[in-house]
Amino acid sequence: xxxxxxxxxxxxxxxxxxxxxxxxxxxxxxxxxxxxxxxxxxxxxxxxxxxxxxxxxxxxxxxxxxxxxxxxxxxxxxxxxxxxxxxxxxxxxxxxxxxxxxxxxxxxxxxxxxxxxxxxxxxxxxxxxxxxxxxxxxxxxxxxxxxxxxxxxxxxxxxxxxxxxxxxxxxxxxxxxxxxxxxxxxxxxxxxxxxxxxxxxxxxxxxxxxxxxxxxxxxxxxxxxxxxxxxxxxxxxxxxxxxxxxxxxxxxxxxxxxxxxxxxxxxxxxxxxxxxxxxxxxxxxxxxxxxxxxxxxxxxxxxxxxxxxxx
Amino acid sequence: xxxxxxxxxxxxxxxxxxxxxxxxxxxxxxxxxxxxxxxxxxxxxxxxxxxxxxxxxxxxxxxxxxxxxxxxxxxxxxxxxxxxxxxxxxxxxxxxxxxxxxxxxxxxxxxxxxxxxxxxxxxxxxxxxxxxxxxxxxxxxxxxxxxxxxxxxxxxxxxxxxxxxxxxxxxxxxxxxxxxxxxxxxxxxxxxxxxxxxxxxxxxxxxxxxxxxxxxxxxxxxxxxxxxxxxxxxxxxxxxxxxxxxxxxxxxxxxxxxxxxxxxxxxxxxxxxxxxxxxxxxxxxxxxxxxxxxxxxxxxxxxxxxxxxxxxxxxxxxxxxxxxxxxxxxxxxxxxxxxxxxxxxxxxxxxxxxxxxxxxxxxxxxxxxxxxxxxxxxxxxxxxxxxxxxxxxxxxxxxxxxxxxxxxxxxxxxxxxxxxxxxxxxxxxxxxxxxxxxxxxxxxxxxxxxxxxxxxxxxxxxxx
Numbered sequence: 001x002x003x004x005x006x007x008x009x010x011x012x013x014x015x016x017x018x019x020x021x022x023x024x025x026x027x028x029x030x031x032x033x034x035x036x037x038x039x040x041x042x043x044x045x046x047x048x049x050x051x052x053x054x055x056x057x058x059x060x061x062x063x064x065x066x067x068x069x070x071x072x073x074x075x076x077x078x079x080x081x082x083x084x085x086x087x088x089x090x091x092x093x094x095x096x097x098x099x100x101x102x103x104x105x106x107x108x109x110x111x112x113x114x115x116x117x118x119x120x121x122x123x124x125x126x127x128x129x130x131x132x133x134x135x136x137x138x139x140x141x142x143x144x145x146x147x148x149x150x151x152x153x154x155x156x157x158x159x160x161x162x163x164x165x166x167x168x169x170x171x172x173x174x175x176x177x178x179x180x181x182x183x184x185x186x187x188x189x190x191x192x193x194x195x196x197x198x199x200x201x202x203x204x205x206x207x208x209x210x211x212x213x214x215x216x217x218x219x220x221x222x223x224x225x226x227x228x229x230x231x232x233x234x235x236x237x238x239x240x241x242x243x244x245x246x247x248x249x250x251x252x253x254x255x256x257x258x259x260x261x262x263x264x265x266x267x268x269x270x271x272x273x274x275x276x277x278x279x280x281x282x283x284x285x286x287x288x289x290x291x292x293x294x295x296x297x298x299x300x301x302x303x304x305x306x307x308x309x310x311x
Numbered sequence: 312x313x314x315x316x317x318x319x320x321x322x323x324x325x326x327x328x329x330x331x332x333x334x335x336x337x338x339x340x341x342x343x344x345x346x347x348x349x350x351x352x353x354x355x356x357x358x359x360x361x362x363x364x365x366x367x368x369x370x371x372x373x374x375x376x377x378x379x380x381x382x383x384x385x386x387x388x389x390x391x392x393x394x395x396x397x398x399x400x401x402x403x404x405x406x407x408x409x410x411x412x413x414x415x416x417x418x419x420x421x422x423x424x425x426x427x428x429x430x431x432x433x434x435x436x437x438x439x440x441x442x443x444x445x446x447x448x449x450x451x452x453x454x455x456x457x458x459x460x461x462x463x464x465x466x467x468x469x470x471x472x473x474x475x476x477x478x479x480x481x482x483x484x485x486x487x488x489x490x491x492x493x494x495x496x497x498x499x500x501x502x503x504x505x506x507x508x509x510x511x512x513x514x515x516x517x518x519x520x521x522x523x524x525x526x527x528x529x530x531x532x533x534x535x536x537x538x539x540x541x542x543x544x545x546x547x548x549x550x551x552x553x554x555x556x557x558x559x560x561x562x563x564x565x566x567x568x569x570x571x572x573x574x575x576x577x578x579x580x581x582x583x584x585x586x587x588x589x590x591x592x593x594x595x596x597x598x599x600x601x602x603x604x605x606x607x608x609x610x611x612x613x614x615x616x617x618x619x620x621x622x623x624x625x626x627x628x629x630x631x632x633x634x635x636x637x638x639x640x641x642x643x644x645x646x647x648x649x650x651x652x653x654x655x656x657x658x659x660x661x662x663x664x665x666x667x668x669x670x671x672x673x674x675x676x677x678x679x680x681x682x683x684x685x686x687x688x689x690x691x692x693x694x695x696x697x698x699x700x701x702x703x704x705x706x707x708x709x710x711x712x713x714x715x716x717x718x719x720x721x722x723x724x725x726x727x728x729x730x731x732x733x734x735x736x737x738x739x740x741x742x743x744x745x746x747x748x749x750x751x752x753x754x755x756x757x758x759x760x761x762x763x764x765x766x767x768x769x770x771x772x773x774x775x
Binding site (some may be wrong): 014046065068095098099100102103105139151152153155156157159160161163164165166167171172174175215216219220223224228229231232234235236238239240241242246247249250252268270273274289292293295296298299 | 313317318319320321322323324325326327328330331332333343344345346347348349351352353354355361364365367368371372374375376377378379380381382383384385472
């Protein structure tokens, strides 16, 4: 973003205060050079306002929100400062391994591999990139190796960013190895017959498959109509199997609030589904009840046990 | 299964299936790790959050990443939710706080009212005067029964006395007031809280009971407003006689009890000004060794002869010098020439002195060691490798000192405390006594009574 430099120049005093704050904590590992840090701030601003023109005050607010201490440490590590690396290791290494264990659900081998690879990449890439910069005299271009720290912009804590990288890598590796279900199948009444990989025996109830497909389509429509925040909450609970506390942490809500909202959303969904079946598909109440009965048989789910385990 | 539960179960079962969820928009990129982290740390703007959640709600990959991120957060790092109420927020609910608060206020007023009628020494002279004047009719109205015990006698006799003493000469009042004011100023300087005299003295034995009665009787001579002042003055003198610290070891307490009693008696006798109240004065004189001076004189050092008087004067002077918890004053408390090896000062700290008295170590709890090279005039804290409380010490010279503590902790210094080293101990019990000959030889006694000695700095121990 070409205007990023101009934006920084317009907020020179604010930048100076950021540098002072950074210096105060950077003294623990021998300090950080101002030039690379200012460059990091510039990249951060450019990344933030890449797709928009900042309104008045936005840049100032953004600069004030930066985790400048962590950005300074990341910059110092990027510059291959030995004291900074020692400080980084002492501060983050054990947490990194703990996070990896939690992400890998306490599979020690997988956790160690995940954390080691990230740590090695940070350490090696940082030093390599620094060497290339020093050899090339600041030459830009495809020949310059980018440090992983270049992607840290100080918008979050460094610890959170490291955990996000671990999470991303873990999920991608699992998804690559997993046999994935098709997520892009169009929902049609005929295709629903093969849901679950089982063909419904036509002689038991010729309308069974139809009822199931109607129910599924109605539910999908109802979900699509939900506000994203409510839909996300449901997805965290039913698809990702998160606890109420974890959901609350992600959505900035208290556990009790999450539970209350889940109940309300489930009730709303049910009403919308029943309305859709009644009004659009012209099903009677008895037929609607049958829809739910067939769904319970087809996709058994112990609601009581699940709720008690999570809550 | 109940019919009403079936739809819920059906819904839940279907929601578990990913193919009911609307897919993400084609071509939409997932946010990068930095954005995910910023979302997790709530650093994104509101518009950014909305955009992200719109994508997250339809993207299982992002949901899985965020789920992993939530799992990996250390419990200690979790921030409270925006809508989370602080702990014990229910305590601040006005719906129950209001009536409870009102009840508490009523109770406090009731207790204060009752307290005003009972004589206490915990109020300042001014407060006592104000409260007495305000509540003057009440004590007269509430006459408790005749006391049979010293403690009840304190309050009951006081009530009777108050009701019976209505007059006092004006000059007597003025003198008493001046005297009390001076005493209270001194009390304020030393930040001592005068304890209820009768109760404090009562704790020190039968003699105190008599004194307490005497105190009560003396109070009977005065107008209610002044009576409390006199009591406070007597209390302050008693307190002045104590060491300037709140904690007094048992041995010292017994020792000072007698001194306090005599001091209190004498002070009170001095403070009793009115010859007009002769009958009551005589009653006091019968109970104690009151001098019966007509005029209240400056309460100089208590008229107790001998070494005790000097000690009292020294202590009083010390306590009136202000809130100076100086090393010298603290050390002065335990400066008895005949017991240098180990003294327990008023704070329960061990004092270890070198044979020539120049070097002193002060051993406290939690491994605290302080050292003085100038006989206690100045102190420096020394680094101790132990965290236990120290129980004993012995210094064979200015530079060699051994200390023992709980759990068999044994330390030695050979350079005056610049460095302390742990010495292998023969016991896990507390080391209650030490006798050091030099840097290699020491004899210790453990809390279980066993005695050990070493001649090679703890490499070998021999039971005695």
